Amino acid sequence: GAGVSQSPRYKVAKRGQDVALRCDPISGHVSLFWYQQALGQGPEFLTYFQNEAQLDKSGLPSDRFFAERPEGSVSTLKIQRTQQEDSAVYLCASSLGQLQETQYFGPGTRLLVL
Amino acid sequence: EDKVVQSPLSLVVHEGDTVTLNCSYEVTNFRSLLWYKQEKKAPTFLFMLTSSGIEKKSGRLSSILDKKELFSILNITATQTGDSAIYLCARGSGAGSYQLTFGKGTKLSVIP
Numbered sequence: 001g002a003g004v005s006q007s008p009r010y011k012v013a014k015r016g017q018d019v020a021l022r023c024d025p026i027s028g029h030v031s032l033f034w035y036q037q038a039l040g041q042g043p044e045f046l047t048y049f050q051n052e053a054q055l056d057k058s059g060l061p062s063d064r065f066f067a068e069r070p071e072g073s074v075s076t077l078k079i080q081r082t083q084q085e086d087s088a089v090y091l092c093a094s095s096l097g098q099l100q101e102t103q104y105f106g107p108g109t110r111l112l113v114l
Numbered sequence: 115e116d117k118v119v120q121s122p123l124s125l126v127v128h129e130g131d132t133v134t135l136n137c138s139y140e141v142t143n144f145r146s147l148l149w150y151k152q153e154k155k156a157p158t159f160l161f162m163l164t165s166s167g168i169e170k171k172s173g174r175l176s177s178i179l180d181k182k183e184l185f186s187i188l189n190i191t192a193t194q195t196g197d198s199a200i201y202l203c204a205r206g207s208g209a210g211s212y213q214l215t216f217g218k219g220t221k222l223s224v225i226p
Binding site for chain 1: 118148150155156157158159162202204212213214215216217218219
């Protein structure tokens with residue numbers, strides 16, 4: 001595709017439900033990042049993949065958060081037993097190579113936990 | 115202590131004005147400084163700066179990095195209502211996962 005796509009764009013969940021957020025990076029991009037953006041804040045790093053390998057998950061806020069990229073392309077961020085504090089926009093970004101290069105962002109998934 | 119600090123947090127100007135947005139950052143593992151524009155959707159890439167003192171320019175937007183004083187500025191000349199957005203500054207790390215560390219952003223409102 002032309003850019004990074006994410007789905008769903010909006011998700012409303014009841015507290016305690018599990019959710020899965022999908023990211024389709026730009027074709028051929030090796031690196032994939034997930035960020036969480038709370039209202040009025042800048043995005044905060046969650047996790048990083050290089051191809052299918054999850055090389056850094058230091059930003060995941062709890063063990064309820066899990067991410068995978070099994071074939072080195074599409075990635076899924078799963079949040080188990082959602083809590084109200086999980087409400088945020090979840091942004092996915094990809095970059096072409098392994099070293100620091102420009103990250104291109106998707107439109108995000110806005111998650112609201114009631 | 116925040117690793118990336120942007121100022122001002124919000125700004126209201128009239129069309130045609132020139133604005134300067136500021137970003138200061140922490141030097142640890144610094145590799146690059148990036149600027150993004152965020153409207154109600156994906157942050158859109160504007161500039162990536164790695165060398166000090168070299169201005170990057172795109173139309174009415176320009177940016178420069180000062181690695182000695184650890185800051186960057188984003189200038190927008192002859193502002194238009196379409197420039198209204200949140201401008202995010204991010205520091206790229208040269209170690210580990212090369213994640214971006216963002217500031218809180220500057221909300222720019224351009225009024226006719």
